[in-house]
Amino acid sequence: MASKRFTLLALLVVAAVSTGYSQLGGVLDYLDSTKVSSRNLPKYNEWKSNSKSNFFPPVPKAMGQLSINGGLFLVDGDCPSLPGWNIGVSYRKALGYTVSLRGGINYAQGKGLDYRDNGNLLNNSVLVSTYGSLPPSAAKYVHNYKTTVINPSLDLIINFNNIMFHRKSSKFAFYGLIGYSPMVYQTKMDVLNGSAAYNFGSLTNTFFNRPRKDVRNDPKNFFDGSYETFAQVNDRSQNFNQAGNDKFQWRHAFSTGLGTELRIASRMSLGFEFKYLWTRDDYVDGWFMNNGGLSPDKDGAIFTNLFVNFNL
Numbered sequence: 001m002a003s004k005r006f007t008l009l010a011l012l013v014v015a016a017v018s019t020g021y022s023q024l025g026g027v028l029d030y031l032d033s034t035k036v037s038s039r040n041l042p043k044y045n046e047w048k049s050n051s052k053s054n055f056f057p058p059v060p061k062a063m064g065q066l067s068i069n070g071g072l073f074l075v076d077g078d079c080p081s082l083p084g085w086n087i088g089v090s091y092r093k094a095l096g097y098t099v100s101l102r103g104g105i106n107y108a109q110g111k112g113l114d115y116r117d118n119g120n121l122l123n124n125s126v127l128v129s130t131y132g133s134l135p136p137s138a139a140k141y142v143h144n145y146k147t148t149v150i151n152p153s154l155d156l157i158i159n160f161n162n163i164m165f166h167r168k169s170s171k172f173a174f175y176g177l178i179g180y181s182p183m184v185y186q187t188k189m190d191v192l193n194g195s196a197a198y199n200f201g202s203l204t205n206t207f208f209n210r211p212r213k214d215v216r217n218d219p220k221n222f223f224d225g226s227y228e229t230f231a232q233v234n235d236r237s238q239n240f241n242q243a244g245n246d247k248f249q250w251r252h253a254f255s256t257g258l259g260t261e262l263r264i265a266s267r268m269s270l271g272f273e274f275k276y277l278w279t280r281d282d283y284v285d286g287w288f289m290n291n292g293g294l295s296p297d298k299d300g301a302i303f304t305n306l307f308v309n310f311n312l
Helices: 002-016 041-048 125-131 211-222
Strands: 064-076 081-094 099-113 142-159 171-181 185-188 249-251 255-267 266-280 298-312
Touching: 064 099, 064 142, 064 266, 081 142, 081 298, 099 298, 142 255, 185 266, 211 249, 211 266, 249 266, 255 298
Parallel strands: none
Antiparallel strands: 064 081, 064 298, 081 099, 099 142, 142 171, 142 185, 171 255, 185 249, 255 266, 266 298
């Protein structure tokens, strides 16, 4: 019980300290007349001389922040992913000392390549049309994909502490976020070598019974990297114009994340952020069946970004 009280007291202290600082613009020094507009200067002088005690100094304005970002992108799916990339732009507006809203958009590309041969070919209608005529002994493949993502987002950001831009010394800020981030994506697979199907039958069990790193290095040379075939999609979910797998799909998604920010100039800062998207879609990596059974989890997306922020 004592430990719970101590934890509650610590949280209250942190909250009290946090609300003492402006979120994006720093703390206004009420004794600095250069921070007071000429229109309010007479009232300021009256307040400072205590001739009118009912004068309350103006509160600092909530600032805006324009940001550009770039970093890694990964699909958290059934097929092991390879490092991808993303770029984006966003605008953040403070709602108070600790809470702000940020709207933005990101463009990303990610790839994946399995290290196992998969006997689930006949469960994928796209692969059946390509490999379905092969004899059962050769009806295996190595899954791969390339996913292109457009990701608009609206995030609610909660500061754990604040950057004070009016100070000369550098300060850190730490924050968490939750938001709505609809995911627009298109996934393709490399299933043809030119116009012919790959001969996966040439990849024997001996090929796959090796360390994972060695297995994944070899298929990189086995595939031509064209990604010419549209992957199967969930046609019961949202898509554009009720179209098939050759169109961009869109999914309701929600985001959570953590980030940190460092002031490097009076109106400029750098930030680093980890963000996870919960897509509720198991087709993002083009593979919804795993080793003969339904995969247990929906696919997600991971963004790790470096931000360059300009306070307006």
